[in-house]
Amino acid sequence: xxxxxxxxxxxxxxxxxxxxxxxxxxxxxxxxxxxxxxxxxxxxxxxxxxxxxxxxxxxxxxxxxxxxxxxxxxxxxxxxxxxxxxxxxxxxxxxxxxxxxxxxxxxxxxxxxxxxxxxxxxxxxxxxxxxxxxxxxxxxxxxxxxxxxxxxxxxxxxxxxxxxxxxxxxxxxxxxxxxxxxxxxxxxx
Numbered sequence: 001x002x003x004x005x006x007x008x009x010x011x012x013x014x015x016x017x018x019x020x021x022x023x024x025x026x027x028x029x030x031x032x033x034x035x036x037x038x039x040x041x042x043x044x045x046x047x048x049x050x051x052x053x054x055x056x057x058x059x060x061x062x063x064x065x066x067x068x069x070x071x072x073x074x075x076x077x078x079x080x081x082x083x084x085x086x087x088x089x090x091x092x093x094x095x096x097x098x099x100x101x102x103x104x105x106x107x108x109x110x111x112x113x114x115x116x117x118x119x120x121x122x123x124x125x126x127x128x129x130x131x132x133x134x135x136x137x138x139x140x141x142x143x144x145x146x147x148x149x150x151x152x153x154x155x156x157x158x159x160x161x162x163x164x165x166x167x168x169x170x171x172x173x174x175x176x177x178x179x180x181x182x183x184x185x186x187x188x189x
Contacts (some may be wrong), residue, residue, distance in 0.1 A: 003056075007086055008036035008048045012186055014090035015040070019098070037063070046093065055077040060093055062101030070111045073104035121159030129154065129162055 002010070005025060012023035015038075026037035026045070036048040044064040053059035055117050061077035078096045080089050087147035122141045129135070133154070135145050153165040169177065 004033060004048055004050050005036045006040050007058075007089075009085035011048075011090045012038040012040075014087045015093060018090060018094050024181060028096070042106070043109055044100075044102065050082060054081055058082050058089070060097060062087070062097060062109050064105060065112065065113050066139065067115065070115050070164075071110065075107050076101040076104065118159055122156050126156045128133060129156075 009025040010101055016023040017087060019040075020043040023038050023040040023046075026039045034049060034051045037045055038048070039045045043065055047059075047061045047063050049059045049061075050057075057079045058081075060078055061075060064072050080092055085093075085105060119141070126141045130145075133145075133147055135147065141156050144153050146152065147154050147183075152167045153163075155163050155165075157163045164181050
């Protein structure tokens with residue numbers, strides 16, 4: 001058998017023809033001999049290992065982009081004999097791995113995008129608060145700032161909500177706040 005990298009590259013070529021998409025070897029031939037990666041369309045990526053499946057076997061598994069906050073879907077994999085031709089392995093990947101892996105990847109990517117959109121909205125809110133109050137930019141939106149002479153605590157709670165704690169106001173200031181933002185003082189029904 002050729003090296004695992006050459007084999008994965010050949011599988012990528014056959015898989016690309018069968019799926020009408022581009023699959024390419026990600027690692028260089030000088031990289032470790034026991035693993036190889038091929039990248040496909042829409043952030044798809046397959047991992048090949050000639051050690052994880054045991055002697056005489058190759059494991060092929062679907063990979064997901066890194067995100068610490070979004071749960072990674074189930075780990076989809078197949079194993080094939082290392083004596084099989086690249087075309088046969090590509091057919092097995094198309095038949096047995098891609099039908100489960102690609103929908104799980106699409107779901108993961110949608111949740112990953114929603115997570116990033118949420119974080120970006122929180123950053124936008126934090127930046128607006130910083131600009132309004134003349135604060136310096138923080139590196140962590142999960143932190144908080146102390147503002148004003150009484151050290152009020154201001155923190156970002158969501159993409160739309162700031163929380164202001166430890167606020168001390170005079171009755172005159174409270175009246176101004178109620179006139180400016182009456183919805184804060186409405187009773188819930």
